Amino acid sequence: MNVFDYLKYYGNYTFSEREFNEIDNVIFSILSYVNFNFIVSKNRRRKITLNEASYIYDLMHDSKDNKNNILAIRQAIKLLKKIKDVPRFKDVLVYNYRYIGNDVSQFSAITFEISNKLCYVAFEGTDHLVSGWKEDCKMSYKFPVDAHRYAIKYLNKFMFFNKKIIVGGHSKGGNLALVSSMYTNCFVRGKIIKIYSNDGQGLREEQIKSDNYNKIEDKYIHIIPNNSTVGLLLKHKDNYRVIKSNAVGLLAHDAITWQVDGSSFMDAQLSNFSKVLEIGMESWLDKYSDEEREKFVDCVFSVLSENNIQSLVQFKTQIGLIFKIFKSLKNVDLTVKNMITDLFKVLSDTNKEYKWFNKNE
Numbered sequence: 001m002n003v004f005d006y007l008k009y010y011g012n013y014t015f016s017e018r019e020f021n022e023i024d025n026v027i028f029s030i031l032s033y034v035n036f037n038f039i040v041s042k043n044r045r046r047k048i049t050l051n052e053a054s055y056i057y058d059l060m061h062d063s064k065d066n067k068n069n070i071l072a073i074r075q076a077i078k079l080l081k082k083i084k085d086v087p088r089f090k091d092v093l094v095y096n097y098r099y100i101g102n103d104v105s106q107f108s109a110i111t112f113e114i115s116n117k118l119c120y121v122a123f124e125g126t127d128h129l130v131s132g133w134k135e136d137c138k139m140s141y142k143f144p145v146d147a148h149r150y151a152i153k154y155l156n157k158f159m160f161f162n163k164k165i166i167v168g169g170h171s172k173g174g175n176l177a178l179v180s181s182m183y184t185n186c187f188v189r190g191k192i193i194k195i196y197s198n199d200g201q202g203l204r205e206e207q208i209k210s211d212n213y214n215k216i217e218d219k220y221i222h223i224i225p226n227n228s229t230v231g232l233l234l235k236h237k238d239n240y241r242v243i244k245s246n247a248v249g250l251l252a253h254d255a256i257t258w259q260v261d262g263s264s265f266m267d268a269q270l271s272n273f274s275k276v277l278e279i280g281m282e283s284w285l286d287k288y289s290d291e292e293r294e295k296f297v298d299c300v301f302s303v304l305s306e307n308n309i310q311s312l313v314q315f316k317t318q319i320g321l322i323f324k325i326f327k328s329l330k331n332v333d334l335t336v337k338n339m340i341t342d343l344f345k346v347l348s349d350t351n352k353e354y355k356w357f358n359k360n361e
Contacts, residue, residue: 001260002246003027004082010263011086015114018088020166021263022223025120025196026255027083028112029170032122033076040097040110044158047093047113054084068313070128072170075256096158098150099124105146106132107176109154119163123151123180125171125200128311130304136172136201137297139234141290143204144179147172151180155188166194170255171230174200178220182212189215197222199253202236226268227252232278234285244268273350280346287342292335299336303328 001009006023015024031050039056040048048056057080066077083089093113100107108124126132138145144152155167165188167177174197181195195216207213217237224231225245230253243265245252259266285293307324329340 002256002258003030003079003260004256006260006263007082007086007088011083011088014087015118018263020114020118020120022196022221022265023260023263024088025166025168025194026170026198026223026258027079027089028120028122029125029168029173029196029198030072030076030079030255031083031112032108032110032124032169032173033072033127034080035073035099036094036097036110037099040094042097044095044111047095049090050080050092050094050112051084051090053094054080070312071254072125073127075254079256096154098154100150101127101129101131103131105135105150107147107150109151109176111158113163117163118166120166120168121155121158121177123154123167123169123173123176125169125173128313130301130310130312132172133312134297134301137301138294139175139201139204140285141293141297143207144183147176148179148183151176152183155180155184163191164193165191166196167192168194168196168198169200170198171200171253174198174222174231175203176200178203178216179207181216181219182207182210192216192219195220197231198255199224199228199231201230202232202234205235208235208237223265224270224274225252225258226274227271228274229253229277232274233281241265242268242270248273277346277350280349284339284342284346288339292339295333296336296339299332300329300340303332 003023003026010018034057036053039053039060066074094110095113096109096111098107098109106127106129110122112120112122114120126136135145135147167181168174169177177195178197178200181189181192222231222236222240224240224242226242227245227248229250231240244259244267245257246259247254247257251257303325306328
């Protein structure tokens with residue numbers, strides 16, 4: 001069973017009949033990938049239901065428009081259509097929508113009002129914009145990045161008055177949920193009851209060891225699939241919850257593949273595939289200084305810029321683009337070439353474990 005099956009068996013219970021659970025958390029975090037521009041208001045006083053938002057979205061967007069979207073967005077749109085008439089979700093109010101997408105940053109957040117006493121603040125993960133992916137890479141040598149600042153500002157601006165707050169997100173959105181909760185003001189932090197990072201990357205070591213992290217650690221829930229990739233990047237404490245996915249490799253990052261048992265996810269053990277990747281990526285990052293990491297990121301993304309690549313969708317629509325990029329990478333700085341070689345060695349070792357897993361599964 002996955003979240004779509006959960007809707008069939010659990011969707012008829014309202015939140016007053018069955019309390020909020022970890023699967024509801026993932027559903028709201030997935031929905032944050034939907035482009036709610038001109039549908040959901042930036043104003044907290046102008047709220048609409050998820051049922052209304054879904055119908056308006058259908059009126060504004062042709063189903064063919066979604067074919068070339070990245071997987072996370074396609075899954076989010078599919079989920080929005082599924083929940084519009086589900087009693088548990090159809091009357092949930094949505095508002096405070098923000099989206100920023102430019103040459104240097106990508107950020108989005110939305111508030112789901114579950115009841116008059118509880119709301120879920122969802123931060124979007126990385127979408128199709130290359131600037132968002134570069135921002136993810138910047139997290140390896142810089143803190144905070146622009147998306148962190150936007151997330152902190154978002155939590156601070158909307159004080160949520162008499163409501164308790166659950167903060168969450170998937171992938172980069174989980175990282176933003178954690179960071180914004182760490183650095184929000186004490187008034188808002190006191191209202192936060194849970195912080196969910198759903199396969200979100202970790203932090204730099206300085207932040208992990210900071211007082212700000214200690215202040216929220218007891219509320220922080222880090223969920224990763226047993227074949228995790230993204231959720232094990234950067235530094236983190238080993239207090240994550242491992243759950244079962246029916247996919248391996250990068251596909252396990254898709255929250256729709258996470259296996260459900262009733263109102264919770266199925267527990268699992270971290271796979272050797274993920275362990276090899278975690279050790280390899282940590283060793284690779286530790287080998288290089290912040291300055292070298294920055295040089296690597298700037299160089300790689302300048303190659304994308306030189307090829308006029310602004311969106312991942314271009315890789316699906318422009319055949320041969322990947323070969324142009326590899327050709328351009330031949331001209332990069334020697335240090336960057338060495339870093340690329342080392343990175344491919346890590347990915348090669350991980351791929352061997354991936355093939356072994358498939359062979360013996």
